[in-house]
Amino acid sequence: MKKNIINKIAFLLSITCIITASSCNKEYINPSAASTPSVTSSADALMNLAAGLQRRFTIGRQSPLYNAPVGGMYAVYGLRTLNVGNTAEAELEAGKGAVTQANSIVTQLWSQCLFTKTEAETILNNLGVAADPGDRVGLKAYASIFYALSMGTLCQFFEKIPLNSENNAAFSNRIDVMQKVISVLESADADLTATSPSTKFINRIPPGINIPNTIKALLARYYNIHSMMTGTYNTASGNKAITFATAASQSIKSEFRFTTTTTNPLGEWNATVNVFGAIDSTLGLRNGLAPVPAASDPRIGFYISRTGPTTFPLKAFALNVTAVYPVYLPGEMSLIIAENQARQNSFAASKTALDAVLTKTTDIFGVNANQPAYGGPLTQADLLREIYRQRRLEMFLSGQELEDSRRFGRPAPNTPGEERNRNFYPYPQIERDNNVNTPADPAI
Known part of the structure; x- marks a missing residue:
């Protein structure tokens, strides 16, 4: 996206800050809308900007926290649009050529991830103004989390992404973007081993995110994705994924929290019961992947209401406007270990991690399978099929569904038994209008 477009939007938003100046003595600035000089002048100014990162990423129907889970589940036939007046959702449900470059979900996912990335970069590029080591480490680690979430999310939905914020930015391939994400996170992780974020910094950001464990969990997630990006399994990346997944705590929550004024966007739109619901009572699993009967796996009842026969409202992390949303689930870490052990033909170790799920x-979030241990063949193909199945059941509405479908080689669009309705999303028209380097849309 053009840098000047971002700056113009930020300037227009910042006008709202003027209103508060005459109404009270306490300065009240929207940190995500402040001008570049004001947010880079001091550690306190950077903390104001950092405090706005979570709001940018999680609040409102335009946020990545709405558009990534929705975009991911529609892509694998997991959601049904309940009111065709919701045009963007209806397009994603139809998939393939029905998804236009003007689709608002695709557009907002793209633009808001890039906005979040730009704000995180602003903090990372100006850490020198923070004299206190604890302030500096806190700022770096927290900004790294949102840099990684924004760019890591884009890598799962788009074939190429611009790494730099500049006019007519060049697009980079997903491998280069993911390597950048990993390097940012690893640098933050290394700093955290020596210095903890200051109490002052922790008190300035929204509560809920455990910074050290989230860094490790995201490293596990993105090394896991990176391990298959070339089409051939990368053992070095797989080993890193195992290492970081093992290090991320399964007993400490890391979550986005919401209130009645700063609401969970999935819960807000689910509460209207006229936008979308699960497509069926098995979360849309096809080709023999669904539990039989569905009621045998309590995670389905955890995630959706079986009111049927045509509506299956969401529960759990999309239940209402104040429902928490995990930054990562403990089960995700176990399944990352299981997947990479299977790809390395360490079948006993893979089964151990799979059985843990x-x-x-x-489970600290209540995502409990309570199923028998895996009893299938100890072959790579069989284990990976079961691991994919468990990711769909364990991580419903995580936003990782499209990436998972590609990585596990599930049936592609226009092939027998297709399980996804496209491979990547088209680039938004707003990008194409403002960046001459926007590539052609990928094949469906």
Whole structure:
């Protein structure tokens, strides 16, 4: 996206800050709309900007927290649009050529991730103004989390992404973008081993995110994706994914929290019961992947209401406007370990990690499978099929569904038994209008 477009929007938003100046003595500035000089002048100014990162990423129907889970689940036939007046959702449900470059979900996912990335970069590029080591480490780690979430999300939905914020920015391939994401996170992780974020910094950001564990969990997630990006499994990346997934705590929550004024966007739109619901009582699993009967797996009842026969409202992390949303789930970490062990033909180790999910009854978020241990063949193909199945059941509405479908080689669009309605989303028209380097849209 053009840098000047971002700056113009930020300037228009910043006008709202003027209103508060005469109404009270306390300065009240929208940190995400402040001008560049004001947010880079001091550690306190950077903390104001940092405090706005979560709001940018999670609040409102335009946020990535709405558009990534929705875009991911529609792409794998997991959601049904309940009111065709919701045009953007209806297009994603139809998929393939029905998804236009003007689709608002695709457009907002693209633009808001790039906005979040730009604001995170502003903090990372100006850490020198923070004299206190604890302030500096806190700023770096927290900004790295949102840099990674924004760019890592784009990598899962788009074939190429601009790494730099500039006029007519060049597009980079997903491998280069993911390597940048990993390097940012690894630098933050290294700093956290020596210095903890200051109490002052922790008190300035929204509560809920455990910074050290989130860094490790995101490193596990993105190394896991990176391991298959070339089309051939990268053992070095897979080993890193295992290492960081093992290090991320499964007993400490890291979550986005909401209130009645700063609302969960999935819960807000789910509460209207006229936008979307699960497509069926098995979360849209096809080709023999669904539990039989569906009621045998309590995670389905955890995630959706079986009111049927045509509506299956969402529950759990989309239940209402104040429902928390996990930054990562403990089960995700176990499944990352299981996947990479399977790809390395360490089948016993893969089964051990897989069983940790299947038999789980004490999940900190309540995502419990309570199923028998895996009893299928100990082959790579069989284990990976079951791991994919468990990711769909364990991580419903995580936003990782489209990437998972590609990485596990599930049936592609226009092939027998297709399980996704496209491979990547088209580039938004707003980008094409403002960047002459926007590539041609990828094949469906």
